[in-house]
Amino acid sequence: xxGLKSSLTYLIIDDLINSICTYLPKYQESLKNLKKNGxxxxxxxxxxxxxxxxxxxxxxxxxxxxxxxxxxxxxxIFVSPCSWASTPLESCDLLTNQ
Numbered sequence: 001x002x003g004l005k006s007s008l009t010y011l012i013i014d015d016l017i018n019s020i021c022t023y024l025p026k027y028q029e030s031l032k033n034l035k036k037n038g039x040x041x042x043x044x045x046x047x048x049x050x051x052x053x054x055x056x057x058x059x060x061x062x063x064x065x066x067x068x069x070x071x072x073x074x075x076x077i078f079v080s081p082c083s084w085a086s087t088p089l090e091s092c093d094l095l096t097n098q
Contacts, residue, residue, distance in 0.1 A: 024071065027071075027072075028071070028072075028073070031072060031073050032073070035073060040075055040076065041072055041073050041074045041075055041076075042074060042075075042076045042077070042078070043065070043068035043069075043072060043074030043076070043077040043078070044068075044077070044078050044079075044080075044089075045061055045064035045065055045068060045077060045078075045079045045080075046079070046080035046081075046083050046085070047060060047061055047064075047080070047081055047082060047083075048082075048083070048084055048085065049082045049083070049084065057081065057082075061079060061081060065077050065079070
């Protein structure tokens with residue numbers, strides 16, 4: 001690598017590392033400002049219909065809920081325990097006669 005190309009590569013990598021390290025605090029600060037202005041943070045967790053057992057599915061959903069509470073300060077969380085990502089939100093988890 002030439003000197004200039006090497007220097008640019010290190011600058012790009014340094015900027016990328018800085019962006020990754022500061023993302024969560026900046027995100028959380030913006031959420032704190034929303035809460036301070038009277039907004040409520042609502043979270044949504046969903047699990048695709050895959051082959052894991054109910055114990056595993058429950059553990060994974062609880063982990064998602066915990067992350068929404070801890071990282072995003074969500075105070076209300078809606079959960080779709082068995083729905084595809086492509087399913088429209090308004091029809092998730094509705095019982096059908098199929």
